[in-house]
Amino acid sequence: MGNVRRTMYVLAAIILGLFVLSVAGLNSAQAGNSEGNTAANISNNGLAVAQDGFIYYLDQVGDIYAGGNEKVHKMEAQVMSPLLLGDDEAWDLNISGEWLYYSNWSDRHRLYKMRTDGSEKTSIGDDPVSNLSLAGDWAIYVKWTNTTGGGDNNIYKVSLAPGKQLPIRLNNDATENLNVTGGWLFYVNASDGHKPYKIRPDGTGRTQITADPVIFMVAADGWLYYSNFADGGKLYKVAADGTGRTKLSDDKPGFINVYRGYIYYTNGSDRHALYRMKTDGTGRKLLCNMDAGPLPINIVGGFIYYNQLFIKPD
Numbered sequence: 001m002g003n004v005r006r007t008m009y010v011l012a013a014i015i016l017g018l019f020v021l022s023v024a025g026l027n028s029a030q031a032g033n034s035e036g037n038t039a040a041n042i043s044n045n046g047l048a049v050a051q052d053g054f055i056y057y058l059d060q061v062g063d064i065y066a067g068g069n070e071k072v073h074k075m076e077a078q079v080m081s082p083l084l085l086g087d088d089e090a091w092d093l094n095i096s097g098e099w100l101y102y103s104n105w106s107d108r109h110r111l112y113k114m115r116t117d118g119s120e121k122t123s124i125g126d127d128p129v130s131n132l133s134l135a136g137d138w139a140i141y142v143k144w145t146n147t148t149g150g151g152d153n154n155i156y157k158v159s160l161a162p163g164k165q166l167p168i169r170l171n172n173d174a175t176e177n178l179n180v181t182g183g184w185l186f187y188v189n190a191s192d193g194h195k196p197y198k199i200r201p202d203g204t205g206r207t208q209i210t211a212d213p214v215i216f217m218v219a220a221d222g223w224l225y226y227s228n229f230a231d232g233g234k235l236y237k238v239a240a241d242g243t244g245r246t247k248l249s250d251d252k253p254g255f256i257n258v259y260r261g262y263i264y265y266t267n268g269s270d271r272h273a274l275y276r277m278k279t280d281g282t283g284r285k286l287l288c289n290m291d292a293g294p295l296p297i298n299i300v301g302g303f304i305y306y307n308q309l310f311i312k313p314d
Contacts, residue, residue, distance in 0.1 A: 036134025039181040046058075059071065069106070085114065091105060130144035131175075135201055138158065155187065213230055215229050248279075248280075255295065
């Protein structure tokens, strides 16, 4: 009975999401984004990206309880039926021009690309990648491993030029929560007590931003928003230059996203319900509680993609 209820809920969520998209339309705010996807979306597993009136997103195919895979779908704003683009289990979805880039979990987490119609699927490199982002003609990622040695989980970049390219290592820190935005790479340095750091895309300028140990972090509009482990995981922000450190709320966020002056987060202080507040800490509001646990929050074209549902914030 639990499986049936869950399946019915997912179907209802998808149908409702399609209805919302068809009525409200889609603002292709990310068209031509040289970073491939927002840093905040990539911190939330890169589940969705929008460009030129289309939305590309990862949706679960197969039985949820038997290990369904997140596969790439494409949907036009005015079309009710999504198109499945391929069979790969994908994460960290990015787009640039006519190409989608992603970490292919069906092939050892390797970096892949395919055209936006699902054709010409191509392996780019052999590294297992996570936190994949684009910056101009480069793919930037954490070389993903299951170990925690000093040489593991470092930041690399690789050229997107045709043919096999050699990756370039950018740091020697065990890296988590990589955010690529504004000409900097922001990350949580697990080699230094999970403190937030930044480094340039050429590997220079490595700097600790604050001494707070961080559980989860996103970078947006010159600020870092994070859960501060030293203060029970409560919500903080700090400017990218280390100034302006501020506690925003006693709420304990799980996943965090930031969009147009608002912070969206799953609230561990309230059964992991979805909340939002302004980036100055005011206007705190409960959006929904699906009793689904902390789940990634992606924002594309003005819509929240959360728990397989597209939600239009008021």
